[in-house]
Amino acid sequence: MGVSTIHGAESFYEFLRPSHREKKAFVCNGSACMCAGTQEPLKKKLQEKLGDDKVGEMFCLGHCYENNAFHYDGENYAGNDINKIDQIIKGEDIVQEKFFSKSYASTSFLMDDKLSNLDQFNEQLKKFIATDKQEITKSLLDSNLTGRGGAGFPTGMKWDFCRKAPSEKKYVICNADEGDSGAFSDRYLLEDQPLKVLFGMVICGYVIGSDEGVLYIRGEYPKSIEAINGAINSLKKAGLLGENILGTKFSFDLNICIGQGAYICGEETALIASIEGRRAEVDVRPPFPVTEGLYKKPTVVNNVETLAAATGILINGADKFSAIGNKKSAGTKLVCFDSFFNNPGVYEVEMGTPMKKVLNDIGGGFKEPIKALQIGGPLGGVIPITEIEKLNLDFQEFTAAGFMLGHASIVSIPKDFPMVEYIHHLFEFSAEESCGKCFPGRLGSYRGKEMFDQAKNKTAKIPLKLLNELLVTMQKGCLCALCGAIPTPIMNILKYFGDEMKDDMVKDN
Ligand SMILES: Cc1cc2nc3c(=O)[nH]c(=O)nc-3n(C[C@H](O)[C@H](O)[C@H](O)COP(=O)(O)O)c2cc1C
Known part of the structure; x- marks a missing residue:
């Protein structure tokens, strides 16, 4: 090389x-x-x-x-x-307080203790590696589980596509690159429910015919890496990972790949490039990873929460999961609250729950006046408090209202926080994190940042017409959602908080 x-x-x-x-x-x-x-x-x-x-x-x-x-x-x-x-x-050890976690679901799929020790893992593994593979994918299809990483693809369908892809070698990847600000739900699962996540990967390997899995964990989460590493080692010692698991013909091993500080590595094609040692640039799809993924072999890439939910569904039954919410937004979802909430922490919430209830009853309302929430990470919508209370926890409802539920991370924006600064932060983020492959993303994010640098420094007014053209170009022309979706929150702010950009800050063209 x-x-x-x-x-x-x-x-x-x-x-x-x-x-x-x-x-x-x-x-x-x-x-x-x-x-x-x-x-x-x-x-x-x-x-x-x-x-x-x-x-x-x-x-x-x-x-x-x-x-x-x-x-x-x-x-x-x-x-x-x-x-x-x-x-x-x-170098002294500092006792660190754990963040609060609680399930508000009628059946907990993600926070219960039904898969929290090696005996339970052994028992469930014995059962499911003796179960017909199509029966397992049918369970996932019946459950209506959709990917929790943002794109929302049906998980059972993804596993089934990969199962049917002809190849001697296949891979399972757990996407643990949770970079969305406001989210620590994957972190919770990796550190508090590692066996649930790993069980999902092992069963996926069994179903699709893979003998190798990789967890791509961001380097910003050292405790998660430690917890998963410990869990993998104890599974190996107990003979629940490796060659001929439980005396069967099924072999499956797991490795960890540690991210090195690049948000784009959460995007599945960039993540695959990163594991392969290439520059982590986004690739055009198709081909999708299920037919041509890691080292060009069929690969299932699933989010941490998706894999843990798959485990919960297999253990508790698909019918219990599908009975919650609706067909496109089924089951339970982890939701995180920041410290502006009276009850900060991570909670398991039933899909379809009114957001008013989520924020006020579960989150306990806010400690100080909040004007908007950014939900779904830097690429998610910025939703005025008055609008959010009209919605339910539902992927489609959020999209139809011009926002995005995504991974359901929540960032509270206080009443007196200047929205010009928030837009500047979003452009700065995309300029820094763009992989640089497509020019609307590479140049557009920098041009946007420049505009807001000048507005903040009061050296030039924001040219509104040009800004709108820039946002539409990025939305329509970018290769992936990093730079293609960042216009969403910016447009939301311009729509709902445009008054904040006073006359001395903007000009019409
Ligand atoms: C810019 C960008 C960042 C992403 N970051 C993540 C991430 O941190 N974790 C994740 O699971 N999916 C992330 N995704 C979505 C993945 O590309 C992919 O859809 C997901 O891992 C598939 O898993 P799922 O079907 O279980 O959701 C990101 C997508 C984009 C465009």
């Missing part, structure tokens, strides 16, 4: 850049922490301790339940742990 090939791949990733490697601590610069205004004070304190050039930023450490976090030497800490920075630097 030429040095240029290696440099091309390596220079793609934030963590591998010399400018990143020289730093010691990183402040979370996710949307939730930005809204809470915790980043600058935390950065200042870390700089005082470590030096100005030793403190960088990381996009979302999954501590949105406290809107305040930093990373030091391979570990994530709550923002308030800055008070223990001397102990942290000395």
Whole structure:
């Protein structure tokens, strides 16, 4: 391999850049922490301790339940742990509070303890690797489970397509690159329900005829990597992973690939490129991974929550899952609340539940006035509080109203947070994270960021006509949803909060 090939791949990733490697601590610069205004004070304190050039930023450490976090030497800490920075630097163990989690579902598929030890894993595995493969895919189809990673493809159909793809070698990939600010639900499953996630992968391997799975876990989640690594090792020791599992002909092994700070690696084709060691650029589909995925072999790529839900469905029964919600938005979903809620944490909620109930009864309402929520990560809609209360927790309802439920992460935007700054943050994010392959995304996100740099600095007004043309071009012309969907929240803000862009900030053309 030429040095240029290696440099091309390596220079793609934030963590591998010399400018990143020289730093010691990183402040979370996710949307939730930005809204809470915790980043600058935390950065200042870390700089005082470590030096100005030793403190960088990381996009979302999954501590949105406290809107305040930093990373030091391979570990994530709550923002308030800055008070223990001397102990942290000395390498002493810091007791960290766990975030709150609770199921509000009539049947819990994701938070129960029916698959929380090796004996239960053994018992269920014995049962399901003796079950007809088509019967398993039928269960998933009957359950109406759709992918929880954002695209919402029916999981049973995905497994069945891959099962039918002719190939000696196939792969199962767990997409654990949860980069959406506001989301820590995959983190919850990886750390608190690792066996449920791994069981979903093993059964998927059995169904499609694969002997190898990879978990792509973001490097920003060190505890998740540790938990999954521990679970894989204990399964291997117990003979529940590896060659001829439980004395059958079925062999299946798992490995972890650790992300290096690139949001786009959550997109399945970029994720596959990343595992293969290529620059993590998005690929055109078709072919879809189920026919041509990792190393061009048929591959199922599923989100962490999808795999855990598949496990829950097999154990509890497809009928119980499909009885909740409707055909296109069935079963239960994890929803995360940031620290603006009175009850921050991760909750299992039934699809179809009115959002009013989700936010006020489960989330406990807000600690301070909130004007909007960004739901579904940086690419999801920005929804005024008055609009959100008209919706139910339902993928289709959100889309029909011009928003996106996505992975159901929630970022609260306080009443006095300037929306110009929020749009600037979104453009800055897409400019930084665009894979650079398609020019509407690569150039459009930078051009948008420039416009809002100038508006913030008051050096030029925002040309509204040009901005609208730019957003439509990105929506229609981008290769993937990173730069193709970022116009959605920006258009929502212009529609609902346009008044905030005062006359001295915008011009018509
Ligand atoms: C920019 C971008 C980022 C994405 N990030 C994630 C992610 O972090 N986790 C995830 O599971 N899916 C993510 N997806 C969706 C994946 O491409 C893919 O649809 C998903 O992993 C399929 O799994 P599912 O069917 O279980 O949802 C992302 C998509 C895009 C366009």
